[in-house]
Amino acid sequence: MENIYKPYLMEIAEIIPETKDTATFKLKFKDPEIASVFNFKAGQFAEYSVFGEGECTFCIASSPTRMEYIECSFKEAGKVTAALNRMNVGETIGFRGPYGNYFPVEEMKGSNVVFISGGIGLAPVRCVIDNVLDLRDEFKDITIIYGARSVQDLVYKNLLDEWQKRSDVKTIVTVDPGGETPDWKGEIGFVPTVVEKASLKAENTFAIICGPPIMIKYTMPVLLKLGFEESKIITTLENRMKCGFGKCGRCNIGNVYVCKDGPVFTYEQMKALPEEY
Amino acid sequence: MEEKRITKENLIKLGSNWVNDGMNVYVNNGKKYTLMKLHEEDLKGFEEAPPLMSYKEIVFPKTEPILYYKKSQKEVEIIEPKIGGVKNIVIGAKPCDAKSISIMSKVFNWDYKDSFFNVRAEESVIIGMACKYNDEHCFCTSVGISPVSTDGSDLFLIPLANDNFGVRIISDKGKELISKYESYFTNGDSEESENVLSSIPIPEKKFNAENVKSWLDKNFESEFWNTTAEMCLGCSQCAFVCPVCHCFDIVDEDYSFTEGRRMKNWDACQNGLFTKHASGHNPRDKQPKRYRQRVSHKFKYYKDKFDEYLCTGCGRCSRGCPAGIDIGEIVERIDKLTN
Numbered sequence: 207m208e209n210i211y212k213p214y215l216m217e218i219a220e221i222i223p224e225t226k227d228t229a230t231f232k233l234k235f236k237d238p239e240i241a242s243v244f245n246f247k248a249g250q251f252a253e254y255s256v257f258g259e260g261e262c263t264f265c266i267a268s269s270p271t272r273m274e275y276i277e278c279s280f281k282e283a284g285k286v287t288a289a290l291n292r293m294n295v296g297e298t299i300g301f302r303g304p305y306g307n308y309f310p311v312e313e314m315k316g317s318n319v320v321f322i323s324g325g326i327g328l329a330p331v332r333c334v335i336d337n338v339l340d341l342r343d344e345f346k347d348i349t350i351i352y353g354a355r356s357v358q359d360l361v362y363k364n365l366l367d368e369w370q371k372r373s374d375v376k377t378i379v380t381v382d383p384g385g386e387t388p389d390w391k392g393e394i395g396f397v398p399t400v401v402e403k404a405s406l407k408a409e410n411t412f413a414i415i416c417g418p419p420i421m422i423k424y425t426m427p428v429l430l431k432l433g434f435e436e437s438k439i440i441t442t443l444e445n446r447m448k449c450g451f452g453k454c455g456r457c458n459i460g461n462v463y464v465c466k467d468g469p470v471f472t473y474e475q476m477k478a479l480p481e482e483y
Numbered sequence: 484m485e486e487k488r489i490t491k492e493n494l495i496k497l498g499s500n501w502v503n504d505g506m507n508v509y510v511n512n513g514k515k516y517t518l519m520k521l522h523e524e525d526l527k528g529f530e531e532a533p534p535l536m537s538y539k540e541i542v543f544p545k546t547e548p549i550l551y552y553k554k555s556q557k558e559v560e561i562i563e564p565k566i567g568g569v570k571n572i573v574i575g576a577k578p579c580d581a582k583s584i585s586i587m588s589k590v591f592n593w594d595y596k597d598s599f600f601n602v603r604a605e606e607s608v609i610i611g612m613a614c615k616y617n618d619e620h621c622f623c624t625s626v627g628i629s630p631v632s633t634d635g636s637d638l639f640l641i642p643l644a645n646d647n648f649g650v651r652i653i654s655d656k657g658k659e660l661i662s663k664y665e666s667y668f669t670n671g672d673s674e675e676s677e678n679v680l681s682s683i684p685i686p687e688k689k690f691n692a693e694n695v696k697s698w699l700d701k702n703f704e705s706e707f708w709n710t711t712a713e714m715c716l717g718c719s720q721c722a723f724v725c726p727v728c729h730c731f732d733i734v735d736e737d738y739s740f741t742e743g744r745r746m747k748n749w750d751a752c753q754n755g756l757f758t759k760h761a762s763g764h765n766p767r768d769k770q771p772k773r774y775r776q777r778v779s780h781k782f783k784y785y786k787d788k789f790d791e792y793l794c795t796g797c798g799r800c801s802r803g804c805p806a807g808i809d810i811g812e813i814v815e816r817i818d819k820l821t822n
Contacts (some may be wrong), residue, residue, distance in 0.1 A: 207566070207598045211549040211733070211747070215559055255745075257552045257559050258737040262761070283761035298559040419764070445766060446758050448733045451595040454750070455730030456758050458776075459766070460703060461784040466594065480703040482766045 210451065213255055213300030214240055219275060221295055224361040227282040228326055229291060230267065232275040233301065245304075246270055248311055248333040249442065249470045252303025253450045254278060255286070256293070262286040263447045265469070266304060267329040269336030276301070279329040279361060305450040306469050309334045309440060311341075314412045317438075318347040322425060324397050324417030325354055328361055330442050330469075331416045335369070342374060347411075350377045351404060353397040353421070356385030378404060398424040401432075408433035415441045426473060439473035443483050459483050484651050485658075486671030491526060491646040493667040494574070500664060501572055509538060511575030511612070519574070528575040529642045530615045533797045537580050537726030541571045542603040543587065545723075548744040549599065549733070555741065567602035572660070574610045574640075579623045579797035581611040581635035583726035589789035590729055599747070608660050611636030611653075615683050620798030622689045622811040628795055631680045641676040649676035689811055690818035692782060692792055698821045699783040703775070707820070711813050712774030714806040715753060721777070721800035721810070722751030727793050730757075752776045782814060 220232040235241035246266055255261040262284065268277035282291045293299070311334065319338055323331040338345055350369055354360045360379065369377040380393035380400045393400055397417065413434050415425060422441060429439055445457035445464045457464040460480045471479075489497070498508045498519050508519040513527030516538040528534070551562040584604050591600040614630040623629060633639040637657030641649035649671055652658050661668070722728040732750040737743035750757060753773050759765040767773045785793035794810075801809035 207563070207602060208596070209549065209563055209599075210595045210597060211599075211745070212561060212563065215561070255735075257554050257745075258735050258743050260735045260745075261733055287761065296557050298554075298557060300559070300561075444760070446760050448731070448750075452593060453590055453595070453597060453729070454732070455590075455752065455780070456750075458780075458784065460779070461787045482703075482772070 211302070211449075213253065213261075213302040214244075215298050216276065216301045218293060218295050218297050218299065221293075224279060224363075225359050227291075228279065228361055230277055230279040230362075231290070231299075232277050233299070234275060235301075236298065241273075244273075244276075247304070247308035248337045249308035249330065250304035250306050251450070251465075251469055252276075252278070252301055252305065253447075254280075254290070255300035255302075256289040257298075257300060259289040260286050261300070261302070261448070262290075263444075263450065265330040265333065265442070267332055269333050269340060271337050271340035279326060279332075281326045302450060306465055307467065309337075309414065309470050311337055314338070315341075315344045316410075317345065318349075318407060318411040319345055320349045320351070320406055320411055320413045322351045322397065322401055322413060322415040322417070324352070324421040325359060326361060327417030327421070328352055329416075331414055332362060332365065334414055339369075339372075339375070347407070348375045349404065349406060350375060351380070351397065351401055352378070353380040353382070353393075353395075353400065353417075354385070355382050357381055357387045357390055359385070396424070397421050398428050401425055402428045406432055408435075412438045412440065415439065429473075436474040436477065437472050441471060441473070441476065442469040443471055443476070444469060445483055484653070486673050486676060487650045487652070487661075487668040488643070488671045489648050489650055489668050491648065494640075494648060495522075495526065497661070497664055497667050498572075498574060501570075501660075504570075506570040506572055508572045508574065509541070511573075511577070516573065516576075526575060528577065528612055528614075532616050532618065532802070533577045533579060533799055535799070535803070536724055537583060537797070537799070538573055538576070539583055539587070539726050539729075541573070541607055542584055542600050543729060543731075543749075546746050546748045547599065549747050551742070551744045553742050566599060567606055569606065571603065571607045572610065573607070575612045576609050576636065577614050577797065578611055578628055578630060578632045578634070578636075579614075579621075579795040580726050581609050581633075582628055582795055583635070584609070585635050586727045586791050586793065586795070587729050589791060590785075593789070608637045608656050609635060610638040610640060610657070612640040613642065613680060613683060617684070617686045618798065618802075620801040620809060620811060621686060621796060622798065623796035624686050625688045625690050625811070625814075626692055626792045626794050626796045629685055630683050631685070641679050643675055643679060649673075649679070651676070690815045691821075692814075694821040695782050695814050695817045696786055698817050699779050703779075707817070708771040708775045711816075712771050712808065715770045715774055715808055716806055717753045717755055717770060717773065718805060719751035719753045720803050720805070721808075722753060723749060724799040724803050726795055726797060726799075752780065778810065778813065778817075781810075
């Protein structure tokens, strides 16, 4: 009998502490056969499980162009993420996926891309950044704008350094006013303000935006004012999920299932949704 | 349609034979669906209200393991549960229950196929029975079912005079079930059955479901929701007694430090925690939003996606509601708003 609820087993190969309550896991499939056939697209998500605690939902943070590990980044918020946070390298977790739709990386080729994210929202954006950077020649200008509440809250610090060193990517890192340290060299300011001042070209540009609802709420009008097309502003929505494939009945926004019709939505699609997320 | 006839006595013998064949035989005893006790008085349901609970747990148990696990410090072993292998026969299914498996089958099979549901659905044989019950909570005719509809039944019983039943053979599954036991049956008299069926009053529609859907299409934001569900306690009995509510939770249960199981449990949209994010944010943070979800899922979303109403008009949710909320009455009010 095919059991759609049965997860793959994965070994935690490496744990990267990001902030005091956020970590990144590098995961390897226990079964090499699955590792050789497993595939996904940037933006898809999975159900991760700690046996005895339960399952929880987050995106695959690594890029499909780098299949050595599957990576996930999570913030300790509930029972399962707390259990994940107590795990060690070498231990086993469950992984079901990939589920949902994905970012239109193919469609984005030949365009400029602006990545805007805040806090742990960099995780779903990072898979697309890596994906796009691995195919750098196929895209025009690339801008990354990332903000966190404070310097301590920045995730993926190594990647941020790496991106900042590249001459073919414009990377702006900002922290909220008051969140800076004495030796902070990045921007100070809220993400929407930084976006407004970043002299972005809206023409032929895709904007990928993920972060706290409040950041998205105040950045959207800025992007629209700058002239971005509604169909080229792309974000992800996160509603509570259990099954991940349209059966358990809780992630819907009206008749749209976030787990199947999403999690990736354009602003144009989002505008048509009722306020239920 | 092929029709046979059977006496009540023989029907009970037939049931015993199926039990002896290793099948699970459930019977409507007028109060609940229960494993057949093979008493004559068990076979009721023609004139009684739908049993307190539907029999949906045959295909969608209240709680069931989707996997077992053994774990050590570093390793995990997954052990798959074994399901199926036993035929389930329901004798005396209400027409409003008989359709439930085919309705739920849509959600359990779009894209990802849920074998837990499918294996059991495949092994279930539904013997429906005409229904002469009608109360203020019933509204099967408003959602395209009727007290005499055979939709979803494999065999269909029509109670005749002198403890006899007309037996209509609806599907190959039904035909196969009785093929071994032809001797219990005599030739059917379609006319006699027709007379009984036509004597059953068909309740008038309480609302026009298409009108309700077209109102729901346009009124996600409406004052209507604030007043309709303000007495709802969020107890979720409506979802649990419903023959087609299928929402579930997935929960791990440890038996010990090293062993346990992952369970799929009934859940319900009226429960406040149902949609609550780990961050604390809740898209359906108030009861009116949750009630809107319940009505919209049944009369709009499921129809949009699967071309079926997620409701059979059985009225259980209303009969059992501790706050006296009647979905039929609410939907009737929606219909009136469209006039």
